[in-house]
Amino acid sequence: MMEIAGEPFAQKFDLYTCMQCGKCTGGCTVSLKSPLNVRRMMRTALVSESSDAVLGLKELWDCTSCGTCTSRCPRSLDPAEVIFGMRSLLIEEGRGVPKTIMEALESTVKNGNPWGRSKMKRTEWLQDFEGEVKDLTGGATAELLAFIGCTPSYDPRVQDVARAFATVFNAAGVDYGILGNEESCCGSEMHAMGEEGLFEMLVEENIELFGGFEVKDMVTISPHCYNAFSNKYSEYADVNFGVKHYTQFLAELIDKDGLELSKELGKVVTYHDPCYLGKHNSIYDEPRKVIEAIPGVTFVEMERSRERSLCCEGGGGMMWNEGAEGERTAVVRVRDAAEQGAEIIAVACPFCMLTLEDAVKTAGYDDQIIVKDILELLAESL
Amino acid sequence: MEIVVCVKRVPDTSEADVVITGKDIKKDDLAFEINEWDNYAVEEAVQIKEKLGGNITVISVGDEEAKEVIRRGLAMGGDTGIRIDHPALAGSDSMAIAKTLAAAIKDIDYDLVLTGAQAGDLGAGIVPVALAEMLGVPHATLAVGLDIEDGKAKVKRELEGGLMEVLEMDLPAVVGVQTGINEPRYVSIMGIRKASKKEIKLLDISDLGLLPKDVGEEGSLTVIEELSVPPVTKVAEILEGDPAEAASKLAEIMKEKGVL
C-alpha cells in the first residue's frame, strides 16, 4: 500500500469514502488541457502498491492547487491534499521531480525563499521606500507583525506591492513591524509541491521565530501565507497567534473609519478572486468592500467570480513549473475582464499579479488594462 | 564497486556583499551548501552503485558543519561517512587537503574515487589530480561522461569549445567530475533526516598517520598573503553613440573579454 509517513494513503485521506462521483474532475480547470484526472488520482492513491505507480504520472505536477476539487467534494474529502501527498512520495525519493521545482525547493532550504535570492537581501524592497518601517529584529516592538512573504520581498514588480502595503499601513497609523532579514518562507508552496519535510521544518522554525518575538497578531500580504498560517500550521504545531489577510484587516479598519481615502481613482475596476482567499477560505466580501471604499471606482464583476472564479494558475508550485501546455487561464481571465470593460484588474495575491500581468501582454491588452494589487490602488488614493 | 566521493561544504557568495576579514571573508551571514560539482559526483557514484552494486563512502575534510554535506551525500545513496577534522588543518592549501584525503582513502579498498573538478569557493581545481598522484593511480578530470566496465573507466573529458576527449584507464582511478555529467536527484529533508542514522566516522589527522606540520600553513607550499576586492562595476556600463559606434564598442569589448 502506498504510504505517507507510515500511514496508508487510504487511511490518511479517508479514501474508502470516495465514491468516484467525479465532481472533483468536473470542476478542474487544469483538466481542460492536462491529462490530470483528479478522480482517477484518488483511485490510484487507494489501490497502488508503491510510488512506482505515481512516477509516470507527469500530470501530477500540473495541479495549481486552486482547491475547486476539494470545495466540490460531496463527501468532504480533500483531493488536492491527496495530490500533494503523491507529490511528496516522489519528492522524498528524489525521483521524477521537475528541475525547476527542485531548484525552488533547494533555494528554500538554503535561503528561506524559493526565488534563488540571498536571505540577506530579503528587505531589499525597503531600499527605495521613503517611510518608516519598524524592524522587530532591530529591537523595535509593535502590536502587529506584518508578514511580507517571499514574492513581495524579492520580485521587483511585487516589491511595489510591499511598498504600497507599508504606505497604506503607515497612513492608517497601524502599529506594525516586520521581521527583516529573519523572515523566512511560510512553506505554503513547499507543502503543495510535496516537500513535507521542508514544510514541517519551516513550521517549526517559524513558530519558534514568532514565539521569540512574542507575536500575537499577524497580517499577511499573500493569501498563500495567510492560508498556511491560519489553516495548515495548526496541523503540525501549537499556533498561538492570530492571522489576517490584509484585505480582512483593512475591511475592518474601513468599517471603523480608520483609513482616509481622498483621491478619486476614476477607473473601471474588476476584482480577480485569488483561490487562497476565495475557494480555500471563503473570503469574498472583504476585498470587494475595500475596493469599493476607494473614491471614484466603478466596480464591475467578471462573469465568473467568487466561488466560480477562475484560477490564475500561479499556485501549487506552478510559479516554478511550466505545467500543462495550452492557453493560460490567466489569458482567459484578462479577456473576461475586458468583456466587462475593466481598465484595472485588482488582485490581492502576488502570484495573481505576476500571472495576470504577463497575460495582459500575451492577450494584447497592454494599452487597455493594467493589473494592480488592491494595496496599490489604496496607496494611490490616499 | 567500492566508491569514495569527496565532498566540500562551501559558502554561496553569488549575491553576497563579500566582506574581507584578514585572509578570508566573513561567513556568518552566508548560506552554505554542498559544492555544486560534488553534488554531481555523489549522483554519479549513486548511479554507478545502482547499476553495479557496491558501497559508497562520502568523505569531507572540515569542521562539525561539514556533517551537513556528508549527510546529504548519505541521503542521496551513500553508505558510510567520514569526516576529517583537526585544528592544525587551518590554512591548508589544496595540496595539503589532497594529502589529508589521500591518507584517509589509501586505507580503503577502493575501485573509484570521485571528486568535483573544482570547488566553487576557492576554485583551485587541484584536489582530484593531485590526489590521484598521491595515491599512485590514474586520473581524469572534467569528466562529463563516465562508464565503468571490466575494471576500466571510460571517461569523456570536456575540452574547450564543445569538444570532448575520450579516454580509457584502469581502475582504481580518480575522476574529477564536471557539472552536467548527470542530473542530480532532489534530496528531501525527510531523506536527510533518515540518513542521519547512518554513521559518520570522525578521524583526526593522527589517525591518518599525519603530523600537524604536514598540514595547515606549515604543510602547504602556497600561502594566501592578502585578499582584496577587485574593482566592481555593476549597473551596466552604457555604450554611447549611434548604432554603428555603440556596436563597434561592444564588439571590441567582447574581443577583449575573450568571448569572441
Place this chain on the structure above:
Amino acid sequence: MAEIFVLAEHREGELREITFEMLGAAKYLGKDMGATVTAVLLGHDVDTYAEKLGSYADTVLVVDDPKLDYFNAEIYQKVLSKLISDKNPVVTLIGHTAFGMDLAPALAVELGLPLATDCIGLEVDGGKLFVTRQIYSGKVNAKVSLKGDQYMVTIRSAAFPVEEGTLSGEIVKEAVAIEDVPYRKFIGYEEAPAGEVDITQADYIIGIGRAIGDPENIPMVEELAEALGGVLACSRPVVDKNWLPKDRQVGSSGKIVKPKLYLALGISGAFQHVAGMKDSGLIVAINKDPKAPIFNVADYGIVNDLFKIVPVLKEKITELKG
C-alpha cells in the same frame, strides 16, 4: 641563466591562444627575474609550431615523439617531469585549461613543487613569486605566495594579452625516452552530441525577448548567433507565442544557463528571466528603455533599438573574428 618554462598547448593542428598569452606573461616575468623564456613543445611533427613559437621565446624546447601526438596527461607528465628535473626552470607556466588542469597538479606533486592555479596576475618581489587568483566566484582577489625557489603556475585564459612576436629563439630538440604507459589510453576526440540544441551547454547565448515582435525577425538574430558561434535562447513570451521551442526558454520556469556570454535583446529583465541567466560570465543587454531592469544585471548595455544594433553588430563581430 635562469629559465622560465612555458608549456605550449596545441590541439588538432593548432597552437592554442593560451600559449601566446603565457609567453607574453613570461616575457615580463623573465625581465623581473632575470630569466630567459623557453617554450616547451611536446608533440609529433611539430616543426611549424616550433618555428612560430620561436618568435615569442628565447628558446623552443621540442620533444618530438609519435606518443605525444595527442595530449595524454600521463605521458606529458612523464616527459615534463624529466625536463624540469634536468633543467630546473625557476617557473613553469601551464594553461589553466582542460589540458592543464588534468596535468599540472600531478606534475607538481611528483616534483614537490608549489602550485598555484588559475592565476590572473604574476608579480616578483624580493626575488619571490606572488600570484593573483580569484576566489569566491571572482568576488575576491587573493594574493598568494609560493614557498621555495622553484614554482609551477597555471594561467587563466584571456588574462594576459598576446604580445607581438619579435624574437628569433633557438629551436632545441630533446629526446626523452617514453616507456609504455600502462594506465591511460587516449581514444579520440568527440564533438558534443548534435541534434536538439542544449542551451545549458552553450558558451554563447543570444536571448531574445518579446521585443523581437515577429517570427520573421528571428533569422536576423540567428545570423548574429552564427557569427558569434552561439545559440538562440529566449524569454518566455517568445515561447508562449511558439516562435521558439520550449527548450530555448531561459528563466525560473525554463532553463538555467551560465554561458560565457549572454546577449539579451529586447528582454526587460523580469525576475523570472534573470533567475535563469544571472550567473552568466559576460552579460550584455540591448534595450530601448534605459530603465529596463536588465541593465542592473548586465555588465554592458546599449540603449537603442535592437533592430538597428543587430545588423551592425554582426558585421563588427565578423570583422573582428577575421
